[in-house]
Amino acid sequence: MTAVLAAQGVKRRFGPIEVLHGVDFDLVPGQIHALIGENGAGKSTLMKILGGYLSPSEGQLLLDGSPVTFTDQRDAENAGILMIHQEFNLALQLSVEENIFLGREKKRGIFLDKVAMRAEAAELLARLDCHVDPRTRVADLSVPNRQMVEIARALGRNARVLIMDEPTAVLTGRETDVLLGQIDRLRANGTAILYTSHKLDEIRRIADRVTVLRDGTQILTREAKGFTEDAMATAMVGRELTDLFPDKTPATDEVVLTVENLTVPGKVRDASFTLKRGEVLGFAGLVGSGRTELMEGLVGLRAATGTVKVNGTPVKPGSVQAAREAGVVYLTEDRKDKGLLLGKDLTQNLTLLALDKFGSLRIDKQAEDAALTQAISDFDIRVNDRAMLAGSLSGGNQQKLLLAKTMLADPDIVIIDEPTRGIDIGTKQQIYGFIADLAASGKSVIVVSSELPEVIGTSHRVIVMGRGFVAGELTGEKITEENILRLAVGVADRIAETEPA
Amino acid sequence: MKRRDIFKGAALGLAVVATPVVAQDEETKVIGVAIPSATHGFMGGLNYHAQEAIARLEETYPQLEFVLATAGDAGTMVNDIEDMVATRNIDALVVLPFESEPLTSPVQAVADAGIWVTVVDRGLSVPGIEDLYVAGDNTGFGRVAGEYFAENLSEGDNIVVLRGIPTTLDNERVDAFSAAIEGSGINVLDMQHGNWNRDDAFNVMQDYLSKYDDIDAVWASDDDMAIGVLEAIAQAGREEEMWVVGGAGMKEIIARIMEGDPQLPVNVTYPPAQIATAIELTALGMVSATPVSGRFIIGSEMITPENAESFYFPDSPF
Amino acid sequence: MTDITASEPKPRRRVNLHVLGPVLALVALIILGASLNSNFLSYGNVTNVLARSAFIGIIAVGMTFVITAGGIDLSVGSMAAFVAGVMILSLNALIPSMGIGVPLIATGMVIALATGIAAGFLNGFLISKIRIEAFIVTLGSMGIYRSLVTWLADGGTLSLNFDARSFYRPVYYDGLLGIAWPIIVFAVVAILGELAMRHTAFGRHCAALGANEQVAKYSAIKVERLRLMTYVILGLLVGVATIMYVPRLGSASASTGVLWELEAIAAVIIGGTVLKGGFGRVWGTVIGVLILSLIDNILNLASIVSPYLNGAIQGVIVILAVVLQRESKSAD
Structure with missing residues (x-):
């Protein structure tokens, strides 16, 4: 033909x-x-x-x-x-x-x-x-x-x-x-x-x-x-891609984040969970199950009720600033509309979240420039020109820039929503490496993702959301695609088996 | 209704019994008054005189009711007039047209409905619609000022002119002024628009002063503009060099003429009180058989230090 | 890390028309003016033009922040008239108790600033907290302030007491080292504005908010408070402009400040700030204000065209200044 x-x-x-x-x-x-x-x-x-x-x-x-x-x-x-x-x-x-x-x-x-x-x-x-x-x-x-x-x-x-x-x-x-x-x-x-x-x-x-x-x-x-x-x-x-996911460093037992009965009206009901130092906690579930809304409620981007405690101290609800000060930051799934200013240069994007670190009144532009140099090398951001606009970066490099921006705020707890959406496999591997490094360095990470292999490959523990509530939790050997799907669609007996005591 | 008007109403009740006003008929007559809103000193004065005349007439003639509407543009004025006819059932309309053209056919419609029409200050574009025409004298306004310049300046003296907003009214004044100084040998250096606005006039005069080293007199053609002009002259320190003639008889200017200020030798009237005359005549026509139709042109007069006192209204905002 | 930065060439954009456009337009106007009239560059004329630019200039600096943050304020002209009215009435009322002197004028200034801040706060509150479109809110308050000043003046003109005015007058007409006070104040406001826009978190946040409100929100910027602040600062600057305006003519009326809002907005846009927000530059606004004032000045000085056409010439130059920037933008 x-x-x-x-x-x-x-x-x-x-x-x-x-x-x-x-x-x-x-x-x-x-x-x-x-x-x-x-x-x-x-x-x-x-x-x-x-x-x-x-x-x-x-x-x-x-x-x-x-x-x-x-x-x-x-x-x-x-x-x-x-x-x-x-x-x-x-x-x-x-x-x-x-x-x-x-x-x-x-x-x-x-x-x-x-x-x-x-x-x-x-x-x-x-x-x-x-x-x-x-x-x-x-x-x-x-x-x-x-x-x-x-x-x-x-x-x-x-x-x-x-x-x-x-x-x-x-x-x-x-x-x-x-x-x-x-x-x-x-x-x-x-x-x-x-x-x-x-x-x-x-x-x-x-x-x-x-x-x-x-x-x-x-x-x-x-x-x-x-x-x-x-x-x-x-x-x-062009080369063998061995292990897409790096090895997991075991998490500690120290609880850094406690969420109790978090409710986002119309989206999430009574979600409770904890996060430990050095842990990667996966959040799986169908689109519309309330994962993103739960995280946005947690960091104060949406109106929510319930308690969020960081290291035992309650965080003022409804305030992104308070969450940030408590060391909790959220990296949005929508990097083009919510994450980056596509029409602005790399530096302005990089330092937007943590601008207070660059001088109390006058912005120290030299320090900003140095931060960009650091971010480019730390996160392997491929730039043609340091003065280029964020919108001219490829998707993978935008995601790295967003990650660099978030990390500049020096958070203890990082929530990453869809860490690898729309980016190629080589960059994915790098980002999984960053997540593992973060956890290994004593930070705590929540990974929200629709890609099951990603959740399974990165997380110590997985929480599955179903229609606005926490459907169950999986650890160790129990983290399999099949178990996650069962929980996500709401098969009751499985939930009973896997729920923590 | 403001509280003091209510008191006036009460006083009026006594007055009706006491005063021997013989009304033509006891039926209540409604007079609508439509004027531009007070966006400029002269219009502010006009509004003041209109309100004052209405208050006075309501007291004198209990059988008269007034509806006053002020409009910021021609369209609103048309709406106001239509509302008066439709909802207040007016017997007479006193109107100072915001602009001639757009108001002509709405006012024609009012006249065709058998309502008495008094037109004030600015003529309609079709003659003969109104029963009564009361106006200031724009030609006279320019001429009187021009004559003063011609008499008090000599050949070769330099003057500058500030014009108002480009309108027919402004053209009439400036043409009459130019005609009056023709042949006197007075040299008109420049004519720019100061838009009857203090700030604009200030800027224009500043530029005149930068541009011309020798100015003997300024025709500011309006007292609001004269204020701005005087300020610019003071800033340049050239008060001794030139005198200024404004126009329309603003009370602050009249006061200075009364004091014999050499910078402000005279002024020319363009009375905002013409609206009061128009309303009074209309009211008279409503309550009596006095024939009041026709044209009443209120001439522009020269205000001099000698007669200034009779033009001084300290209570008027203008 | 530091040596890496030092060794790398600083990212430097090519100097292009987009940046130079307004400056070139200004230079062209100055050359035109100087060739048409020998007094154009005289000390007196330069002082006049700069001093009369000051009111709109000071307001336009504030407007730059509002527009950069994605807002607009149509009420500043009426607000200036209203603030001037309140200031004059307060001064007149305080004379019996305070007498004429520095305390009286200082009190008047504080009242003007407070009135400006309050008016700006009201606009900002309705826009950021009640979430009404900025265009509608300020269109409404434009009418409100204009009516209020007409009402305060009873349709006429509010005049400052003659003696108080004589005392206050030097604030507009005198100066320091031969530079008039309004020019000095305008310069200080412009320099502070430029620093705030380019070198502080506030300016950066305004640009972020105007570029994409969602990104700003997700970057832990207090979006509502920031937006409110831009209007409050604008109100404050309207107060500052009024403080310089009142001693000039000592009066306020319904015709004070008419169309100032549009001149201020035009100056901001001529200067290269993006009308829909996201990018602003204060020095451009200053150039824009000067361009607008110079056009008027040159037309008055030169009398080369019918004065009926002044508005048309202004319009053409405003549009040209913006087109010039756009074309060079697509070329780079």
Whole structure:
């Protein structure tokens, strides 16, 4: 079968720097072609060239076998090529249906045909098994639901070629299943699909063919059949990835944090737990189980009732400042909207949380500069230019910067929500190393994550949340994916077995 | 209603019995008064005189009721007038149009409904709508000032002029002033807009003083502007060099003329009390058979140290 | 660690039009003014322009912080008129008990500052704690303060007692070493503002709040208090401006401070502060204020165009100053 869209010998330069060194890539109707590689390997650039956002510096694109040049992304869209972005392209203040039809509204005369649009939007969402009222404002949706809306929008445009940039990065396991099912259906209908993900098990499940990029070079393109996850990771990284997770240093018995009956209205009920010095405590649970809300309530970012004690001393509720002074800091899951000022430089981001450490009245800019130097070396942040904006860093480096910012406040207790969302496997390994080092140095860490291997691999102890309450706790050998899932979906007998005395 | 007005009401009750005012008919008449709000010294004076005239007339004529509305722009004034007709059922309207054009057709509609219309100060753009027209004399205002300049300056003397907000009214004044000094050989160095505002006039005068080394007199054309001008002259220390003529008879300026201040030799009236005249005439027309229709132009007079006392109203805010 | 910093070249951005735009515009205006009128650069004229810039300048420095933190304040012009009115009435009322002298004027100044702070606090409280849009709150308070001053003046003009005014007058007209007091005060406020914006946590936090409120909140910044503080500081500076304004003409009326808010906002934006917040620079605001004052001054001095067109010329220059920055921004 001939390719509907292909790249031949495509190179791309930004200024003097070549980031793609001649890539051949084709998309065939009814096939899923996975594109994998570490952050910065050139995946995004290749996808943007195929999607019409960028033009190749050398080489050409073929559409149905004939050379084609897209002047812009709209041009590509008219040819039936649609790209779903990792960073959402949704108008937050508009409703779901308005977003789905944005730019191609159905009309009757000069008026919008809202009835038809609502019906079609509902139908598209139903196909994705996404139960959201089309009239809901996108701003009020959860992150996974926004992803579903983004996909529904592409489906509504009858794409011949669908380019999906990490569509499952923010989805839970169940949602991922729904999405993969939907992608299967699209494939059966003859859509050509480019699929990227850092989750290699998904690649193995769904891809027909796989292309691996490393540092802008095409390492290989092959049938997915028989390509193991290990082999994929090795091809991506270029070296053997032994142990993703470092060894755990045993925790002490000294309790540093006690949470009693913490309730966040409408989100979390009566959560109680403790944290020990040198311990990594994992928090697992489905999206919407109240993990993030519990942590935000704990550090005073949300209204909450209950007691939080650090080293036996109660912390003033509802105050982020008080929590910080008590040595508790929270590293948000949403680094782009809540963690970093993308339009500001690295230094200003780094020192924002702990600015009081840089002079009482006048900010000591030399000390700030030194702190940046230190952070860059401590956390291995890859920067082109120390004056660059935080928004120009890759996702992994942004996460490292956020980690550096949080650690600058010199906390005793660090709560990290989704420590590795949307970052590549090499950086993941580094971040797991940082977490282990923190615990080993006598700090205490809470890791909140949707990725079960991550929770299992980093934590001494795991608390599972289910629908707003603590469903149970697992330690030692009992920390397995199966046990976590049982607790998360609420199988009662398991809870009894694993609850601490 | 303020408390002192209630007291006045009580006093009025006694007055009705006592005073032998023979009313034409005992039916209550409502007079609507629509004027611009007090955003400027002159308008402040106008508001004062309107309120004062209404209080006085309500006391004299118990069968009269007044509705006073002040508006910050032409649109609001139109709304006010429509409300008066619709909800207060007015028998007469006294209006000082915020601007001529936008007020013309609403006032026409009022007149067509058989309501007596008195127009004050600024004419409507279509003649003949109003039953009574009371106005100050803008041409005279410029002419009287111009004549004083022509008489008291000699050929080759330099003057500067501060104009108001660019409007027809301002043009009429400035044209009349220019006509009056024509042929006198007086040299007009500059004319800029001070917008009838103290701060703006201060800035403009400062710049005049930087720009011109020899100024013999200033026509500030308004007393608010004159205040700013005097301050700028004082700052430059050039009080001896020039005198200033403002206009409209602000009480502080009149007081200084009374004292014979050499910097302020004269002033020209443009009486804010014209609104009182208009309201009184309208009221008279409502309660009696006196024919009051027509045009009443209140001439602009020269205020000199000799006659200044008769133009001095210490209670007026202006 | 220290030697690493020392050995690394300091990150230095290329000098570009975005930074230089307002400065170039100012220099161009100065050259234009000097070529049109020989008195333009005279001591007297320079003093006049700087001193009359002071009121709006002092207010605009405060406005820079409000806008940088993502807010806006439309009420400052009316607020200045109101503060001036309150100050004049208080001074007149205190003369019988205090007599005319330094204590009287000092008391008046304290009253003006307190009134400004209170007015700013009210705006800030409604915006940060009650969470009403800044535009609406200050649009409302703009009308309230304007009406209040009209009411206090009974529609006319509030004038300071003549003797008190003569005593107070030097605060505007005199100075130190030949530099008028308003210029000195403006300079001090601008320098303190620039230091606060660039070298203190307060300025950094304002920029963070304007750039992304969520990030600021998650970075343990007391967002509500910070936002309130920007309005209180602006109110305080309105008080300072009023202290310099009252001795100039000794009066306040309903027409005092009309459109000052827009001039202040325009100066802030011309200076390169981002209207939607997140980035502000006080020195730019100072340049912006000077540009606006110079345009007026040059038009008065030169009489090259019809005075009817003054507003149009101002408008064109304001837009040009901003466009110049935008174009150079995309070029770097």
